[in-house]
Amino acid sequence: MESCNCIDPQVPADDLLMKYQYISDFFIALAYFSIPLELIYFVKKSAVFPYRWVLVQFGAFIVLCGATHLINLWTFRIHSRTVAVVMTTAKVLTAVVSCATALMLVHIIPDLLSVKTRELFLKNKAAELDREVGLIRTQEETGRHVRMLTHEIRSTLDRHTILKTTLVELGRTLALEECALWMPTRTGLELQLSYTLRQQNPVGYNVPINLPVINEVFSSNRAVKISPNCPVARLRPYAGKFMPGPVVAVRVPLLHLSNFQIYDWPEVSTRNYALMVLVLPSDSARQWHVHELELVEVVADQVAVALSHAAILEESTRARDQLMEQNVALDLARREAETAIRARNDFLAVMNHEMRTPMHAVIALSSLLQETDLTAEQRLMVETILKSSNLLATLINDVLDLSRLEDGSLQLEAATFNLHSLFREVLNLIKPVASVKKLSLTSHLASDLPMYVIGDEKRLMQTILNVVGNAVKFSKEGFISITAFVAKPESFRDARIPDFLPVPSDSHFYLRVQVKDSGSGINPQDIPKLFTKFAQNQSLTTRYPAGSGLGLAICRRFVNLMEGHIWIESEGIGKGCTVTFIVKLGIPDRSNDFKLPFVTKVPGNHGSTNFTGLKVLVMDDNGVSRSVTKGLLMHLGCDVTTASSSDECLRAVSLEHGVVFMDVCTGLDGYELAVRIHEKFTKHQDRPLIVALTGNTKKMTKENCMRVGMDGLILKPVSVDKMRGVLSELLERRVLFENV
Amino acid sequence: MEVDQMQRQCLDYTKSLFLEGFLDGQFVQLQQLQDENNPDFVVEVVSLFFEDSERLLNDLTFALDQKSIDFKKVDAHVHQLKGSSSSIGAQRVKNCCIAFRNFCEEQNIDACLSCLQQVKQEYCHVKNKLETLIRLEQQIVAAGGSIPTMEF
Numbered sequence: 018m019e020s021c022n023c024i025d026p027q028v029p030a031d032d033l034l035m036k037y038q039y040i041s042d043f044f045i046a047l048a049y050f051s052i053p054l055e056l057i058y059f060v061k062k063s064a065v066f067p068y069r070w071v072l073v074q075f076g077a078f079i080v081l082c083g084a085t086h087l088i089n090l091w092t093f094r095i096h097s098r099t100v101a102v103v104m105t106t107a108k109v110l111t112a113v114v115s116c117a118t119a120l121m122l123v124h125i126i127p128d129l130l131s132v133k134t135r136e137l138f139l140k141n142k143a144a145e146l147d148r149e150v151g152l153i154r155t156q157e158e159t160g161r162h163v164r165m166l167t168h169e170i171r172s173t174l175d176r177h178t179i180l181k182t183t184l185v186e187l188g189r190t191l192a193l194e195e196c197a198l199w200m201p202t203r204t205g206l207e208l209q210l211s212y213t214l215r216q217q218n219p220v221g222y223n224v225p226i227n228l229p230v231i232n233e234v235f236s237s238n239r240a241v242k243i244s245p246n247c248p249v250a251r252l253r254p255y256a257g258k259f260m261p262g263p264v265v266a267v268r269v270p271l272l273h274l275s276n277f278q279i280y281d282w283p284e285v286s287t288r289n290y291a292l293m294v295l296v297l298p299s300d301s302a303r304q305w306h307v308h309e310l311e312l313v314e315v316v317a318d319q320v321a322v323a324l325s326h327a328a329i330l331e332e333s334t335r336a337r338d339q340l341m342e343q344n345v346a347l348d349l350a351r352r353e354a355e356t357a358i359r360a361r362n363d364f365l366a367v368m369n370h371e372m373r374t375p376m377h378a379v380i381a382l383s384s385l386l387q388e389t390d391l392t393a394e395q396r397l398m399v400e401t402i403l404k405s406s407n408l409l410a411t412l413i414n415d416v417l418d419l420s421r422l423e424d425g426s427l428q429l430e431a432a433t434f435n436l437h438s439l440f441r442e443v444l445n446l447i448k449p450v451a452s453v454k455k456l457s458l459t460s461h462l463a464s465d466l467p468m469y470v471i472g473d474e475k476r477l478m479q480t481i482l483n484v485v486g487n488a489v490k491f492s493k494e495g496f497i498s499i500t501a502f503v504a505k506p507e508s509f510r511d512a513r514i515p516d517f518l519p520v521p522s523d524s525h526f527y528l529r530v531q532v533k534d535s536g537s538g539i540n541p542q543d544i545p546k547l548f549t550k551f552a553q554n555q556s557l558t559t560r561y562p563a564g565s566g567l568g569l570a571i572c573r574r575f576v577n578l579m580e581g582h583i584w585i586e587s588e589g590i591g592k593g594c595t596v597t598f599i600v601k602l603g604i605p606d607r608s609n610d611f612k613l614p615f616v617t618k619v620p621g622n623h624g625s626t627n628f629t630g631l632k633v634l635v636m637d638d639n640g641v642s643r644s645v646t647k648g649l650l651m652h653l654g655c656d657v658t659t660a661s662s663s664d665e666c667l668r669a670v671s672l673e674h675g676v677v678f679m680d681v682c683t684g685l686d687g688y689e690l691a692v693r694i695h696e697k698f699t700k701h702q703d704r705p706l707i708v709a710l711t712g713n714t715k716k717m718t719k720e721n722c723m724r725v726g727m728d729g730l731i732l733k734p735v736s737v738d739k740m741r742g743v744l745s746e747l748l749e750r751r752v753l754f755e756n757v
Numbered sequence: 758m759e760v761d762q763m764q765r766q767c768l769d770y771t772k773s774l775f776l777e778g779f780l781d782g783q784f785v786q787l788q789q790l791q792d793e794n795n796p797d798f799v800v801e802v803v804s805l806f807f808e809d810s811e812r813l814l815n816d817l818t819f820a821l822d823q824k825s826i827d828f829k830k831v832d833a834h835v836h837q838l839k840g841s842s843s844s845i846g847a848q849r850v851k852n853c854c855i856a857f858r859n860f861c862e863e864q865n866i867d868a869c870l871s872c873l874q875q876v877k878q879e880y881c882h883v884k885n886k887l888e889t890l891i892r893l894e895q896q897i898v899a900a901g902g903s904i905p906t907m908e909f
Contacts, residue, residue: 385856388875449776641806641841645787648798652790680840712843734843736786 035093042086049083071118071125078118081111152308159308162190167319176327177212183320184214187295191309194262194299198269199249199292201226208249208292224248230266235290240267240310240317249294262297265305267317269293271324293317365417372413379406418571429578433605434474435738436528437462440501443481447497451489456497463502467526471603476575480583483568484532484596492536495593504529504599524604527581531597538594539587547585576600628744629654634705636666636679636690646678646710649740663690670694674705676747681709681718691725706747710735719754729753760902767893768905774890779883783846788906799894803887806845810880813838817873821866831869832861838876849879 053076060072088104166186170179184196195215199208202223208231210222224231230247243250245261271289295313297303383403391399444460451458481499488497504527521527539547547569576583576598583598633655637643643659650657658674660666663686670677677694681687691707698704708729709722722730731743732755746753774780791798813834820831839854853876860868894904 388856389871445775445782448772449778452776639837639840639844640809641802642844644802644805645844648787648790648795648802651795652792712840734783734786736782737789 039090039093042089046083046087046090049079049086053079068125071121074114074118074121078111078114081107081114085111155306155308159312163312163315163319166190166316170316170319170323171326174327174330176324176331179320179323179327180212183316184212187313187316188214190312191295191297192301193295193297195294195296197294199224199294201271201289201291205289211291231292234266234292235268238268238314240265240305240313242305243294245296249292250296262299262301262303263305264294264296265310265313266292266294267313269317269324270321293320369417373410376406376410376413380410415568415571429473429476429575431471431603432474433469433471435468436466436470436602437468439474439478440481440499443478443485444499446482447485447489450486451497454489454493456489456492456495458497458499460499461501463500465503466501466528467604469605470526470528471605472579472600473575477579477600477602480572480575480598480600481530481532483572484530484598487568488532488534488536488594488596492534492593495535496533497535498533499530500533501528501530503527524606525601526604527599528602529597529599531595533593533595535593538590538592539585540590541587544585544587572598628748629656631655631676631744631748632658632674634658634660634666634670634674634677636660636663636677636687637710638662638680638686642680646735649735649737650678652737653741653744655744663687663693666690667693667697670697670705672698672703672705676706676708676744678708678710681711681722688721688725691722691727695726706751708743708747708753723754729755731755760897760900763893763897763900764902764905767890767897770890770893774886778848779886780846781848783843785846787846788904791904800891802845803891806841806847807884809841810838810850810884813841814873814877814880817876821870821873826864826866826869828861828864832858835861847880847883850876850883853879 056072056076060069085104085107088100088107091100092104166183169182169186173179173182180198184198187193188196193214195213197210197214198212200211201207202209206226207223208226228248230243231249234241234243243264243266245264249266250261250264268290269292271291293313297305380403383399383406386399387396387403440460440462444458448458485497485499503521506521573583579600579602581598581600583596585594585596587594631654633650635643635646635650635657637646637659638661640661643661647657647659658669660669666677666679667690679687679690687709691709694704694707706728707726708731709718709727710731710733711718712733719730729743729747729752731739731753735743743753771780787799787802817831817834817838820827820834835854835857839851839858842848842850842854853872857869857872857876860872897904
């Protein structure tokens, strides 16, 4: 503040100077008055200014200063006391206000200065936030792109679609110029350009896999910026000064199924990578941003997973197709095998017949030859022929049987037969041979052994014969003993066959047969071999040229088919041997015995054994035959009349007779007789049953009998048991035709 | 001789007949038919057999001696003989008859003649055997024992 030179009345005013002073003061006053006005005006306008009171103070100060200077205008001339007083007041006030303002300003000016710093600070902060928001936005966008890409990639399981989609979507998201995928070749030494974005069918460029730039990319799991001039980035033939844009490459691991371990991330231990190359447009001045690289890395991983899924699917489809092919092939093979088996069976069936026919002729004629008059030399020759042909016949039978047994086509028959008589027959057959060798043959059948059983008689006989035959064959002296009894489960804990427990039931029982001999025995070590076909025991064949070696094998098959077991025990060479077998046989019960009027052998019947009162007429022109049949029927209690011719029979027959047995061996006589008997009794219900008795086993016989109206046919020879059964059957069923 | 000894002897003899094929199971059946109602059944049947067979053999010799042989007749006789022998269980005779019949069908004269020879031979054999057997059995019965039956 300039010093106000207001007290100055003595000095005569220089007029010019006075004038200038006068004018300056005037302008100062004016300025002083207008400044506050401006201030007020602008402060009013701004809403934020916090220091209003200071402004007022400042305004007051300036106004007063202006007033002072204005009043000063009047003090240049003589002025009155009022003016002086006003002047003084104004000056005093001005002084006060200006001091106050000065004091206040001391506080305010630092504040005002710091406002500026804060403003700068806030500006920086705002810029920073701006940047971050930008980042977040790009990240979110990236995330969206990735999700979208993943969705696209994973929505298909087709390898090609996956890769194509990846390239397309990446190209779109990142606005790429070009995007390509290099896959390793089968040899693993080169990378081949497999897919590109812009070109439809990429020509197969190959680059060796050992380039440093490729190694660099493969060794890191990040997207790596590579030079646009390296071989992998040269995806298009460039023309002229075409500058390629920035290029990035990333590895895509090719995962195998074995890479996925449970609870583990897939180990990228496989060295198998593909290379994905992305090229930005060259004219866009864009650079690869971090978020874009991250996007590329994520996509590469996703692609790896999607590809492995696709690979798995391919694999399983291929496996399934392979299986189907194999199935078809197997089916074909099976059918071929079946055809082969059928062909073989047909062949065997034919050969069976073809081989057996001449065989039988040879055997039959040799035996007949044997009966004629021969010189000793000739007899020897004929015996040898007979022996050899018998052996051959046995061999043929065995082989044919075994081959049927082998392929399981053999089925056991089930018929009722007499077990006791089966043993008797076996003994009958073996006794001659045994007695020649001076072996004593004994047999013991347990008392609880049923008389009639259900089973395959022929094969059981074959088995027993084979076993007993072997015993006889391999014993030079001593004894052969056969025992047969019912196997009881309690007494049967055999270590040899631990799983086998014969449990009899109402319909079945187990027959145990033991054949002991005192012959040359068998080395215990050789026992297992015995049941194998064609294996012969060398030590035994020196003395006794054994058969084909099939016998025991066949026995075992039969025994097995009969749900049983067979085994041999021997203490050693020279100590004899014991063969035991157990088979399952059925027990015939009444109800299923006579289901059909056809009987095969003996109709095991323990029914009425007393036919007293039954009047029977026997017609037979052979005296011996006649008396035998008569004796038979009388033994059974019948009242028998005999006739030796048809006429005699016709005369003798009456309604009292229950059955007429007639022999039809002699031509047509019997048949005519039957017709005439029918005629005789046409009007009567209870005519006698007419049964033919014949040794003739021709099929025609049975048909003829049925044709003339006979009620039955029985084959001779007839045993007591058989006749008993026949009579019972006849009386019950009124008809009985034996199977010829 | 003791009854037991005789019985054993009889049994052995019978067994040998079976083993040598002279008799077969049919003979056993006949033996079984012999009981108290019919004590001489076997003897009766055997005698009948002898009669029949001798007659038939004579007829056969006569028929085959003819200049022109009537094979049908020959066949008929052989058939009868076969029937008888099988009823009694004379196995060898029966087998011969079977062969004989085949040759008759073929009308082979020489073969027939040789067959006839054979049949006669066999018949003689079996006749002797049966007679011996019957004698043994009668001795046993006379000594108070019972005829042993074949047990298998």
